[in-house]
Amino acid sequence: MSLEDVTREKWATRIGFILAAVGSAVGLGNIWRFPFQVGQEGGAAFLVIYLLFVGLIGIPAMLVEFVVGRRSERNPINAFDRLGHGEWRFVGALGVFTGFVILAFYSVVAGWVTRYTFASLTGAYFGEPSVYFNSIAEGPAAIGFHALFMVATAVIVAAGIQRGIELAVKVMVPALLALLVGLIGYAFTLEGAAEGYQYYLSPEIGVIASNWMSILPAAAGQAFFTLSLGMGVMITYASYLGEDRNLAVDGGWIAALNTLVSILAGLVVFPVLFTIGVEPGSGGAGELFVGVGGAIAQVPGSRLVGFVFFGVVVIAALSSAISILEVLVSYAIDNYGMERKKATAVISSVVFLVGIPTAIDLDVLNLYDQITASLLLPLGVFLTVVFVGWVYPDSAEEVAKGTSKGSDGTLPTAWLWYIRIPILLVVGLVLVISAIDLYGTLTDMFL
Template sequence: MSSTDREQWATRIGFILAAVGSAVGLGNIWRFPFQVGQEGGAAFLVVYLAFIILIGLPAILVEFVIGRRSERNPIDAFERLGYRAWTIAGLLGVLGGFIIMSFYSVVAGWVTRYTLASATGAYFAEPAEYFMDIAAGTDALLFHLLFMGLTAIIVGLGIQRGIEMAVKLLVPALVALMVLLIVYGFTLDGAVQGYAYYLSPEPGAIAANWTSILPAAAGQAFFTLSLGMGIMITYASYIDDERSLVGDGAWIVGLDTAIAIMAGLMIFPVLFTIGVEPGAGGAGELFIGVGGAIAGLPGSRIIGVLFFGTVLVAALSSAISLTEVTVSFLIDRFGLDRPVATGIVAGGIFLLGIPTALDLMVLELYDQVTAELFLPLTVFLLVLFVGWFYDEALDEVSKGVSADWLPGAWLWHVRTIILVVIGITLILSIQGLIETLPETIEAIELL
């Protein structure tokens, strides 16, 4: 496919909402709260926000530059730019995103199940037991298949008729539902405790635990901004040359961060109201903790449908982008029709996700390896490439920017501060992976 007949976003808001929808997803509503809980509450939030502002925004522009300049998927982009040896960076991103989507779809299947179960109150009596019953096994496999089928239908319809149209409905709906649930959470008995835990860091907490908080915050930032997965390279390949990458990037990062903060405001009051310790539930925290809280509330069935329906909308918006990355590669490289490419990718994701649907520890293994290895390594390579090897990066990021000093400052920041911080983060992440990975693998073998 040539660049002249390559699909493009019909509107700027369509691209921004698609990127925001990708960034928000389960990363903000499912993964973010239990990351906050596992890393000590507000101390994690402070480091996370700092990482988003100082590293996340400049790094997203790195991926935008590669995508728009090449008009290709992450694997073919480097060859198109004349740097074939760097294809490994794109390959790592696509592979990481593919693995993430395989367990992401399983979690989204749980969300689908809980949305339906809320209408009948099926999990109200024994929330923990209900989650363990449906989290792994035949039911999890079937809902994994159902969710992947829905995602494939939207992606198969294309950029404008499928993805862009879907996110224009999904993202505003997500925000509206979250606002409704935040207002409701404000009325709960545990609201004050929840807000204090989430928004008031303990003195010295960051300094005492920075070696664990920094990699966790970085992994969450990469996950929630869809960095290192090839998504932003792919989405940027559909942007026309007239738009400001800086402006679009700022909108995307700002909206994503706002929704992440909203997720905490929505969930922590609920957890403290029913006495659930943040972080204790791991991957099931959202379902056990919030599900248990909903069970004891007036109008519980309606609230349950609204809450898990909100999470489902977020999950679908991210699943679309994760799937599109590999679909784009098959279309660009092999000239496949979009429906055929989508069917192949969706089938492959479903097959890779089967082990995670049958064993929770496999899901944790996939999550750990992608967040602590694939994402930071891919982002490090992309930053290194744009900062020190790709001479046309400055020209690309300058388009549509009125402040003459900004592109140069961005490039200096990418070459120095970002490269060093992500390098340190990568080293800490690998150290943590080496320490904990054997235990995870052993737990899988014992099951």
């Protein structure tokens, strides 16, 4: 079956696309990864650089992926063929591979969250949070919940764009925001709220000035991770988008809502941590479970609070996981003419198998996370920006579609030169620093 014979679905509504993209961006990166990144990189200093990076780099880079996706109407690999530059398809392949690796360990972490949601009702982790986390983070139990989460993800993706993904995110994203707001109201009443807000929201200029070299790559990796950039998701989602949509406006809404969820998550997590005296960032990948889980155990209504909090995280994880799986399924449908349900079943099974090592050894999971966030995501963004900025001639024209303000070419042209030079320089710097840091990590581990 040729590419031209494939009939592709379209988003039924604009809000469906925006919520699906927000659902992709909003996930474990916002609620699991973001708090311990803030803790490890200087609190509010990290928050400032992260917000600047999202606004100045993340949104323009998102438009880059939108251009490739909508113009080609194909998955990340075939997109470059369709645009007449098949020699660049390796960039799409890198994004698909990155998303595949991320989903493999992401599902394991989501399995932990699922287990904690149910365990909250019984108070299973209340007595000894660290002991409980260590008992479920690795081994057969972790593999079992990894499988459960992958099944749930596959069921939604198998239902299709409109009846599966679009319908699911229209429920999940508003529910996520409502539950987070409720939890913020609760966290505001805790004894450590003021100290937590001080740490989280009051940056020290000296910390930013002295530590920006370490904060910048961490903020960049977090931004790319939470915005779903560099893994082919936004290319795939934009491939289902009509030409009447304003890419810049939609991208702004997606980034704004995604960033809002990260900020809201911090307003929940840090008051809780400071209430029981847990140092932010000290728990690494298990911080959400050991630190926050232990704090929840000590507050009134702990079982209900725990169930709601970890339920929120499950919703966020599921909304992101379906977007990553959709990238892989889209490739199988476009290239091999596979029926959606069959493609979903086969690919989700392979993802599950690749994720098993991360469910057996926590060090493997941490390594997967660092490689993808520190190297693969920035590299994918960098290469895509090079293509759209310097190789593909119709980029500005594609951005101008759907907006009367851009019809004269002024704003699209300004965006094009902005991504050609400033964004390439910043992302290139991030990539170099991240590669050096990763080399040091691998050297310490294996030498």
